[in-house]
Amino acid sequence: MLALRRRDLECRQAVELVTDYLEGALSRRERRRFEAHVRACPNCRAYLEQIRMTIRLTGAVEPEDLTAEARQELGELYRRWRSEQAE
Amino acid sequence: MDVELLSRLRNGDEEAFVMLVARYQQPMLRLARSMVTSPAVAEEAVQDTWMGVVRGIDRFEGRSSFKTWLFRILVNRASSAGAREPADASIDSLPAVDPTRFDAQGQWADPLDRWTEESDARMDAARWLPALRSALDDLPPRQRQVVMLRDVEGLTGDEACAVLGISAGNQRILLHRGRSRLREILDADMGKF
Numbered sequence: 001m002l003a004l005r006r007r008d009l010e011c012r013q014a015v016e017l018v019t020d021y022l023e024g025a026l027s028r029r030e031r032r033r034f035e036a037h038v039r040a041c042p043n044c045r046a047y048l049e050q051i052r053m054t055i056r057l058t059g060a061v062e063p064e065d066l067t068a069e070a071r072q073e074l075g076e077l078y079r080r081w082r083s084e085q086a087e
Numbered sequence: 088m089d090v091e092l093l094s095r096l097r098n099g100d101e102e103a104f105v106m107l108v109a110r111y112q113q114p115m116l117r118l119a120r121s122m123v124t125s126p127a128v129a130e131e132a133v134q135d136t137w138m139g140v141v142r143g144i145d146r147f148e149g150r151s152s153f154k155t156w157l158f159r160i161l162v163n164r165a166s167s168a169g170a171r172e173p174a175d176a177s178i179d180s181l182p183a184v185d186p187t188r189f190d191a192q193g194q195w196a197d198p199l200d201r202w203t204e205e206s207d208a209r210m211d212a213a214r215w216l217p218a219l220r221s222a223l224d225d226l227p228p229r230q231r232q233v234v235m236l237r238d239v240e241g242l243t244g245d246e247a248c249a250v251l252g253i254s255a256g257n258q259r260i261l262l263h264r265g266r267s268r269l270r271e272i273l274d275a276d277m278g279k280f
Binding site for chain 2: 010011012013015016018019020023025041042043044046047049050051053054055056057058059060061062064065066070071074075077078079081082085
């Protein structure tokens with residue numbers, strides 16, 4: 001039964017649905033089909049997990065710190081803008 | 088955090104301004120650089136945006152998140168400062184996964200590497216940051232913009248659409264391509280550890 005379902009959707013097609021799946025953009029029918037495939041296919045399950053990890057790791061990309069010099073320049077800019085505005 | 092800084096900024100608190108800039112300067116530069124051809128123009132657009140924030144802070148009503156408001160101003164400034172040709176909305180038609188990974192029936196030809204079954208150290212984010220930063224910078228501009236807003240900055244799909252002025256469908260396609268590419272790069276590097 002599961003093997004049959006797995007054949008409903010090729011892995012090649014399933015990987016193209018991953019983002020729509022995670023975004024909740026699949027129709028109910030498409031979602032069920034996708035989920036059935038992933039349940040039956042360990043590789044696609046691993047793929048989905050890799051995408052989730054990719055999202056998590058990308059979320060850890062932090063902005064680099066500003067240098068002390070840059071901070072000082074920004075402070076000066078700010079004072080100038082404020083004084084121009086007050087005029 | 089933004090809410091408190093914003094109310095301090097409204098009261099003319101210079102330190103609050105510097106903290107906001109410290110938080111958003113790099114993401115803004117990355118976004119601006121993906122929109123205009125010259126790095127100098129990108130920096131100008133970012134600086135213009137900050138000036139707009141300082142002068143327009145009283146007009147920010149909090150209906151959108153500050154982040155969305157900020158990035159929208161930036162996108163507008165960068166567009167008027169000579170944005171590139173509107174990035175190809177048709178987007179490349181590259182598949183998410185290298186087609187050679189599949190057999191003739193469209194099934195995976197070889198088992199996938201299970202990242203999480205490996206040691207936890209491998210999943211230590213810090214290890215991947217340099218590779219991810221450079222992979223992000225190498226993405227086609229539109230993909231980079233969407234992935235950055237969604238996965239780095241944590242905007243919702245609707246917010247990213249509002250910032251970039253693109254449809255929900257395009258946003259998802261760009262996100263899909265971008266994430267797929269980042270996964271591919273991480274996967275290639277996983278083997279080295």
